[in-house]
Amino acid sequence: MNFRIGQGYDVHTFGDGDHVMLGGVRVPHERGIVAHSDGDVVIHALCDAMLGALALGDIGRHFPPGDPQWKDANSLLFLRHCNGLIAGQGGWRVGNADITVVCERPKVGPHADAMRALLAAELGIGLDAVSVKATTSERMGFTGRGEGIAAMAVCLLVKA
Ligand SMILES: Nc1ccn([C@@H]2O[C@H](COP(=O)(O)O)[C@@H](O)[C@H]2O)c(=O)n1
Numbered sequence: 001m002n003f004r005i006g007q008g009y010d011v012h013t014f015g016d017g018d019h020v021m022l023g024g025v026r027v028p029h030e031r032g033i034v035a036h037s038d039g040d041v042v043i044h045a046l047c048d049a050m051l052g053a054l055a056l057g058d059i060g061r062h063f064p065p066g067d068p069q070w071k072d073a074n075s076l077l078f079l080r081h082c083n084g085l086i087a088g089q090g091g092w093r094v095g096n097a098d099i100t101v102v103c104e105r106p107k108v109g110p111h112a113d114a115m116r117a118l119l120a121a122e123l124g125i126g127l128d129a130v131s132v133k134a135t136t137s138e139r140m141g142f143t144g145r146g147e148g149i150a151a152m153a154v155c156l157l158v159k160a
């Protein structure tokens with residue numbers, strides 16, 4: 001078995017709106033997200049981790065932020081594309097992924113299992129191979145002040 005590891009990080013600011021997309025799940029919130037796509041920081045961080053594991057650049061290289069075709073795009077499209085990309089590099093797949101969301105609110109915990117199920121299904125891997133966690137910043141910094149939301153992802157790619 002061959003292994004590669006990658007990490008990813010993404011941040012978006014809160015803006016007008018009534019929900020945030022996290023891990024493909026619509027989470028009700030009194031703010032929305034400012035982004036070119038749907039601004040799903042969980043998926044963006046995961047895509048960057050998958051791309052990084054094979055040194056394939058980053059999400060902005062594959063889906064340029066100025067490209068109108070990605071306006072309001074569902075980020076699951078990006079994940080599907082990245083999963084196909086790594087498979088096409090000789091048969092890599094995600095062995096497991098571990099994601100941490102950083103925000104004071106919304107509460108992520110009640111939605112984490114739905115995110116895990118969606119991401120695992122999209123990647124074609126087991127539920128136990130996808131972890132979604134959350135933490136606050138104890139009211140410090142930009143996430144602590146509620147200005148934005150961040151996510152970090154680590155993933156292991158495996159190939160027989
Ligand atoms: N947006 C968030 C933030 C945190 N949680 C859950 O609360 C726990 C405690 O967070 P601390 O930052 O005080 O350590 C954390 O372990 C998560 O279970 C959450 O669901 N959503």
Ligand SMILES: C[C@@]1(CO)OP(=O)(O)OP(=O)(O)OC[C@H]1O
Nearest residue numbers: 035036037059060063064065070
């Ligand atoms: C996802 C893309 C797609 O245009 O744009 P955004 O939704 O703004 O997200 P970001 O993580 O800032 O940049 C990456 C872009 O590829």
